[in-house]
Amino acid sequence: MSYGGLVKLQSILLSEILGVKEVKVTNVDKGINVIKKMLNGKKLLLVLDDVNQLDQLNKLVGRSDWFGSGSRIVLTTRDKHLLIAHQVNLIYEVEKLDHYESLKLFASWNSFSRNGHLKDEYAKLANNVVDYADGLPLALMVLGSHLCGRSIDQWKYALDGYRRVPNREIQEILKISYNALEDAVKEVFLDIAFFYKGLGEDYVIQMLEG
Template structure:
């Protein structure tokens, strides 16, 4: 899926909808960007553990140590983990290596632009976000521009230009 189509927004909505069914809930945003930093994956692992354990003094040092600590501390917890904007297998391996890492009934949701990651990580269920239709784009644009689901008269050409330019991407609208 391309950027700006609404993957993060949908993931946040699902997270908020089902979070009360879990012992621990973690939403790690911007995994792609955060993992580019020095020790980025280690910092993401530490953030994950902080959210679950409530202690910020977890210092892991290496991703291998992080993997071991995550597995040992979370294997009996029913966890909801959302990894937003994943773009490399290494990120998944470091943060959510497999279902045995977490307790029974846990759910791992991740957003990605790369369908290959879904296959390589053995994902069971996928939801592909589609661009908005022209009618839905018009309605969204009109709500933001005019505070009304219908466009104001006199803006037809301009609105048509904007909607064609945005190509159904909510973020662009």
């Protein structure tokens, strides 16, 4: 995110909390001073979603003494190291959905479901969709909305297309997760994807450790 983006976010943060139409912030450093001055002593519940740079945390929420006692700052990010670097008090790692949970979420986004369960003729294909999404909630919602209301033949055609050329929205979701990895982990990921796909886990671990 550019500094221009941070200035805009600082302005939105102040406007929403103070309940005014617009708080003009001319630069990032001034924005920090205004946040500390205007919000000091206020008890807040603040949520920052999809943080991907440490600078965003430093310039928007800074330290705990920027706000009043009892304030709670909730951050979501794919990069755990940002939270560690910012000395976040409590870190909760969200697990991927299991197969049953994935099916339930996918079905809830599909018009062929009844009380969270898909009709028999769609159930088998739904399992293939869930395997493809690999427990990622956003991917399941994208696929569910994309396949909603389509025929069996259209489902089969779409799934075949996903395997050959992944859906652009799914690609963007996976790309964000990949970009959050450290460089060394990215290299391992690419090695597995290109050279070790389909091989046994123990064999791959031995090769990578070597």
